[in-house]
Amino acid sequence: EIWRRLESNGLSTTEACGDVPRVILGSPVAGIAKDEIIDPTPLIAELGERFIGNPLLSNLPRKYKTAITGHPSQDVVHEINDCALVGVRHPELGVGYDLWVGGALSTNPMLGKRLGAFVTPEQAADVWLGVTSIFRDYGYRRMRTKARLKFLLADWGPEKFRQILEDEYLGYKLADGPAAPKPSTPGDHVGVHEQKDGKFFIGATPIAGRLSGSQLVKLADTIEASGSRRLRTTPHQKLVVLDVPKDEVEPLVAGLDALGLSARPSVFRRGTIACTGIEFCKLAIVETKVTAATAVAELERRLADLADSGQLPQALSLHINGCPNSCARIQTADIGLKGMMLPTPDGDPSPGFQVHLGGGLASTERDEAGLGRTVRGLKVYVADLPDYVERVVRRFVADRAEGQTFAEWAHAADEEALQ
Numbered sequence: 001e002i003w004r005r006l007e008s009n010g011l012s013t014t015e016a017c018g019d020v021p022r023v024i025l026g027s028p029v030a031g032i033a034k035d036e037i038i039d040p041t042p043l044i045a046e047l048g049e050r051f052i053g054n055p056l057l058s059n060l061p062r063k064y065k066t067a068i069t070g071h072p073s074q075d076v077v078h079e080i081n082d083c084a085l086v087g088v089r090h091p092e093l094g095v096g097y098d099l100w101v102g103g104a105l106s107t108n109p110m111l112g113k114r115l116g117a118f119v120t121p122e123q124a125a126d127v128w129l130g131v132t133s134i135f136r137d138y139g140y141r142r143m144r145t146k147a148r149l150k151f152l153l154a155d156w157g158p159e160k161f162r163q164i165l166e167d168e169y170l171g172y173k174l175a176d177g178p179a180a181p182k183p184s185t186p187g188d189h190v191g192v193h194e195q196k197d198g199k200f201f202i203g204a205t206p207i208a209g210r211l212s213g214s215q216l217v218k219l220a221d222t223i224e225a226s227g228s229r230r231l232r233t234t235p236h237q238k239l240v241v242l243d244v245p246k247d248e249v250e251p252l253v254a255g256l257d258a259l260g261l262s263a264r265p266s267v268f269r270r271g272t273i274a275c276t277g278i279e280f281c282k283l284a285i286v287e288t289k290v291t292a293a294t295a296v297a298e299l300e301r302r303l304a305d306l307a308d309s310g311q312l313p314q315a316l317s318l319h320i321n322g323c324p325n326s327c328a329r330i331q332t333a334d335i336g337l338k339g340m341m342l343p344t345p346d347g348d349p350s351p352g353f354q355v356h357l358g359g360g361l362a363s364t365e366r367d368e369a370g371l372g373r374t375v376r377g378l379k380v381y382v383a384d385l386p387d388y389v390e391r392v393v394r395r396f397v398a399d400r401a402e403g404q405t406f407a408e409w410a411h412a413a414d415e416e417a418l419q
Contacts, residue, residue, distance in 0.1 A: 014053050019060045021051060021132060025076050027069040028232040028240045032201060034194045037087035038070035038095045043124050050125065057132055061139035062147035064132060065104070068097075074180060074362050075187035077235050079103050079111045079369040080332065082149045083131045085124060088180045096120045098180050101131055101161060102153030105326040110150040111369050115162040118177025123170075130169035134161070183362060186315065188236035190270055191263055192249055200244045202252060204261040208274040208292035208320070209237030218259055226252040237273045266307065268299045271317040271334070275327040284322030286339035286351035291382055292320045298386035303393060311397050313406055317360070318389065320353070331371045332359040334406045335389060342379055352381040355388070357418055358410030370407070375415050392418060 006013065015022060024044050031039040047066070051057055067076035070087030078084035078100050085097035097119040103112025119127050135149045153161055166173050189203035211219070223231060223241050230242040239261060244252055253263045262269060272295065275281070277288030295318065306312040319333035330336030336356035341349035359372030380388045393406075395417050400409050410418065 012052075017063075018058075019062055019064075021047075021057055021060070021064050021066060023065060024048060024052075025065070025067040025081065025235060027071045027075050028234045029071055029075070029189060029193075029201060029242075030069070032195050032242055033071055034196050035072055036070050036196070037072055037089060038097070038121065040068040040070045040085070040087070043085075043121065044068055046125050047128060051129065051132075057136060060132070060136050061141045062144060062149075064135060064149065066128065070095075070097075071187075072181070073183045073185045073187040073189070075189065075234065075236075077187075077329070077332075077361055079361050080105050080109075080329065081112065082135070083128060084112060085119060085128070086180045088118070088178060090118050090175070090177055093118060093120065093175060093177075096177070097124055098177055099127065099131075099174075101158070102150045104148050104150045105329060105331055106148075107324045107326075108145075108150075109326065109331045109371055110154060111371065112150075113153060113158045114179060115158050115165075115174075116176055117162055117174035119174060123174070126170060127165070127174070130165045133169055134165060138164075182368075187361075188234060188238050188270070189240050190238055190265065192253070195243070198246075199242075200246060200249050202241045202244055202249065202256070202263050203234070204239050204241065204256045204263045205265040205270050206237065206239065206261055207269060207296055208272055208289050210274075210289050210293075211239075215259055219256075219261070222255045222259060223252065226255070228252075266296075266300050267312055267314070267316050268296045268303075268318065271315060272296050272320070273317075273328050274320040275322050277322040277339075281322060283325060284339060285341060286322050286353070286382060288320045288322045288328070288339070291385065292318075295320075295386050295389065299389055299393075302386065302390050306394070306397060312393070313396075316393070316406055330356050330359075332361050332369070333372065334358065334360065334410070335392070336372050337380075337385070340379070342381060350381055350383075352379055353385070354379050355418075357392075358407040360407050370411075373411055375418050378415075378418060 026044045030041045065081045067078045067081040067084040069076040080103040084100040088098045099115045099117045099119050100112040140146050226248040227245050228243045232240045274288040274292035278284040317333040319328045319330050319336045321328040321330045322339040330338050337353035342352035344350045355378045356372035361369045396409050
């Protein structure tokens with residue numbers, strides 16, 4: 001009965017785990033946003049229908065993740081997926097996709113690489129199958145710790161990977177293509193945005209991605225009262241309400257706010273995400289959700305002076321993870337926190353974090369994706385987290401050069417400034 005109810009609402013558990021093509025992540029505003037380059041919805045549907053549950057791909061060396069977007073904000077964290085297609089306009093061939101391969105984080109993070117190939121909409125499904133088949137046929141199987149596609153790409157390089165894709169799996173050459181331009185808007189879709197049909201979608205922010213069942217029921221009632229019956233989630237732990245008539249926008253923004261879902265959030269509420277944590281995950285070492293919510297509230301209060309004076313950065317990401325596996329993408333945050341037990345003077349270990357600083361993806365303020373910096377010995381107890389973040393943000397505001405982002409400052413700063 002559980003499976004029947006899930007599937008009746010378009011939710012499937014098929015290949016949600018295992019050494020198979022897992023989730024195919026699509027833009028939450030696919031087919032909706034006014035500024036969309038290409039709608040990937042038909043492609044994602046084709047991949048799901050042809051390949052999810054297909055024995056041809058049911059025994060990969062390791063898990064395999066896909067991200068596809070046609071939105072210029074590059075909203076699917078494509079740089080950290082095994083295979084990604086990013087919407088782009090070719091100067092001669094029209095709209096299509098830029099192909100990325102070999103991204104993944106966990107304990108050995110690597111960012112995906114562009115193959116420099118332009119993929120037409122008609123080629124896209126076969127190209128995806130080719131990339132996935134290379135992983136099946138050439139991926140490393142002797143050690144699970146080295147079995148992700150990123151290790152094969154690191155050994156081969158993008159040029160060899162593309163050549164084998166074209167020669168052995170496609171049977172034709174792909175056109176060279178341009179890189180997608182740097183996004184001019186954040187990829188979390190927070191705020192009010194116009195749709196193709198003249199209606200609006202509203203991106204709202206829960207605190208650290210957590211919603212209760214009672215909140216969800218109230219949310220459904222609230223958005224239905226505004227004339228909307230569609231809602232999507234994002235890779236940034238945000239909610240996007242679709243199909244809102246213009247005259248219902250402000251009433252709905254107020255209604256969402258009353259539920260604790262802000263469409264105009266503070267920097268910290270917007271930029272903080274957290275993994276499931278020890279409460280529900282057997283791999284986690286420390287608690288994350290309450291820790292994140294506490295940090296957001298404290299930082300909003302403590303740094304109100306910087307926010308009011310306009311000195312606080314417009315965007316600042318704080319990612320909190322309960323273990324080393326990086327479900328909250330700690331290496332790609334301005335401030336990333338990896339859960340661990342830390343020693344104490346009395347000899348009893350206490351929950352805390354190793355700190356990563358200055359990471360980010362293309363859909364953030366960075367010019368290009370990059371991994372965060374670690375400083376030897378830079379760790380913080382859970383109880384001291386708000387103190388640490390306040391201290392390092394104030395130091396950044398005091399020391400930064402004109403126009404310098406937090407990530408740029410964190411990579412250039414002396415270790416002393418990051419303590």
